Amino acid sequence: MNLREVVEKIGPEDQGAREEAHRRWSACAKPLGGLGFLETVVENVAALTGSAAVDFSHRALLVLCADNGVVAQGVTQSPSSVTAAVAGNLAAGRSSVCMMAKVARCRVVPVDMGILDFSGLPGLLDRRIGNGTQDISVGPAMTRRQAEQAVLTGIELVREQQEQGCRLLATGEMGIGNTTTSSAVACMLLGRQVQELTGRGAGLSDQGLRRKIEVIRRAIAVNRPDPEDPLDVLSKLGGFDIAGLCGIFLGGALYGIPVLIDGVISSAAALCAERLCPNSAKAMVASHVSQEPASRLLLEVLGKRPLITAGMHLGEGTGAVAAIPLLDMALAVYQGSSTFDETGIEAYQPLGGQP
Numbered sequence: 453m454n455l456r457e458v459v460e461k462i463g464p465e466d467q468g469a470r471e472e473a474h475r476r477w478s479a480c481a482k483p484l485g486g487l488g489f490l491e492t493v494v495e496n497v498a499a500l501t502g503s504a505a506v507d508f509s510h511r512a513l514l515v516l517c518a519d520n521g522v523v524a525q526g527v528t529q530s531p532s533s534v535t536a537a538v539a540g541n542l543a544a545g546r547s548s549v550c551m552m553a554k555v556a557r558c559r560v561v562p563v564d565m566g567i568l569d570f571s572g573l574p575g576l577l578d579r580r581i582g583n584g585t586q587d588i589s590v591g592p593a594m595t596r597r598q599a600e601q602a603v604l605t606g607i608e609l610v611r612e613q614q615e616q617g618c619r620l621l622a623t624g625e626m627g628i629g630n631t632t633t634s635s636a637v638a639c640m641l642l643g644r645q646v647q648e649l650t651g652r653g654a655g656l657s658d659q660g661l662r663r664k665i666e667v668i669r670r671a672i673a674v675n676r677p678d679p680e681d682p683l684d685v686l687s688k689l690g691g692f693d694i695a696g697l698c699g700i701f702l703g704g705a706l707y708g709i710p711v712l713i714d715g716v717i718s719s720a721a722a723l724c725a726e727r728l729c730p731n732s733a734k735a736m737v738a739s740h741v742s743q744e745p746a747s748r749l750l751l752e753v754l755g756k757r758p759l760i761t762a763g764m765h766l767g768e769g770t771g772a773v774a775a776i777p778l779l780d781m782a783l784a785v786y787q788g789s790s791t792f793d794e795t796g797i798e799a800y801q802p803l804g805g806q807p
Contacts (some may be wrong), residue, residue, distance in 0.1 A: 455600050455683075455728075458607060462705045465499035465734040473498035473506065473786075480789040484800045489757055490782035493737055500734045501708045506786065508779055511620040512559040512613050513549065513769045514700060515542055516606075517576075518692035519568035519584035520629035521593070522671070527632045527664040529655055532568050532584070538626045539567055542768070543575035549624060549768035556776040558622065563609065565602065565692035579605050581692045588636060588671040592688040599687035599695050603728075606699020607706065614707045622712040622739070622776065623700055623721075624769020625693040631744060634720040636668045636689040638746040640679045641723050642753060646672070649746035651716075654767075682727040690724075697721030702728065704735030711735050712772035715742035715765060719750035726754055739775035740764055 453461070473495040478484060485491060498504045517539040519532045541547040542562035553560045563577040564570060568584040581602045585593040594602075613621060631653035638649050646668045652661055675688035686695045698721040704711035705725075713722050713736055725732045733754060740760035741748050751758060759775045792799040 455603060458702055458706055459729040462702065462729050462731045464731055466502040467499065469502050469504055470495050470499035472504040476504055476786065479791045479793070480785060481792050481795045481797055482785070482789065484802060487782055487785060489759070490778060493759070493779065494782055494786050496734070496737070497710045500705070500710055506783060508620045508783055510617045511557070511622065511776060512561050512618050513553055513622040513624050513773055514609055514613070515549065515560065515562045515624035515626060515769055516565050516693040516696045517542070517562060517626040518566040520627055520633050520691045521585050521587035522589055522632050522667060523629040524587050525589050525663070525667045526660070527667050528628050528653065529660070530628050532628050535626055535628050536567050536570050538768070539564065539570070539576060540573055542626065543573045547768060548766055549770045549773055552770055552773045556773050558773055558776055561613075563696070565605070565696050579609070579696070581605065585691050588633065588675065588689050589667045590674060592675055593633065593690055594687050594692070596683060596687045599683050599690070602692050602695030603683070603699040603702065606696040607703035609696070610700055610703025610707050610709060614709060618709060620712070620776070620779070621700065621704060621709055622769050622772035623697050623714050623718045624767070624772060625697060625714070625717050626768055627691055627693045630691050630693055630717050632664055632668060633689060633691045634694060634717040635746060636671055637685055637694060637720045637724065638716070638750060639668065639672065640677050640685045640689065641682070641720070641727060642749060643679065644749070649749070651744040651746070682724045686724055693717070694721045694724070698724040698728070701725035701736055702732050705729070705732040709735065710737050712737050712739045712775055713751070713756065714739060714769050714772040715767065716744035716747040716750065717767070718772070719747055719754070723750055723754055740771035742771060
């Protein structure tokens, strides 16, 4: 399928399944809406999959790794070589998110989308689109064809995970310089000023932050992306990781698998997906709001409430993985709680307002 065909295949959510899930929550012997937004998330997943029999038993984290040419402009504290080093740790199961994923019983699937001068490693999927992107401050990050290829690659990754029985996906990324590219993408899609949406990434000084802001301004001026064309924005200002993540959100909607949004980079990709196909938002679950300035605004525009507010900004998908145990606990109540009929307790009735 090409991208247009994918978008046309993604339909609206199933309201009947949502209502059935809501009735199941209402039958649980507890105060109505007692688990708050966690109940809504389960209902959202039912509406996505078309079934109130929600299942998160098989889950995976897709960590898309790629380098960004804009690093040449001094917008990061670390060199591009760190991308390959962390990708190696991911493949070996030694990175921060790997430790968290063990607790959450989540498989970690690192993917090489375009790590600079990288020859591959066991345990790292090879889905290279190119040898890193170009410097967005002097021209487009990639061709439009490469951007579409990266999006389609993300969709294909979801299909592969579905065939392995996956029922919940988390998104992650690793790429030095990708808070610069994601801020640039967010500025165009949200129509906001660069200084509003640009943060310190992995820890820039004041001088480094000023340089980063100026580089993003220059990239926008040089490339003049069309904010009404998400693929144009991705190709001119984005990265292979962001474009691939965009595809993962589209793939989640296409194949009926909920996808956890991670931090600001993942959120920018999610907004690209929503702009390409508004129905794709049905697959998106916001795990947390990160410390980066654009994070909260991106989620607000997407209409997504974060499960966690902890000031996280580590990357790799750590925020998305951190949310999985919360979903497990919600589902334990949803699937196993006694009903009012079973306990002989009179069911709670809504007495006005929201439960």
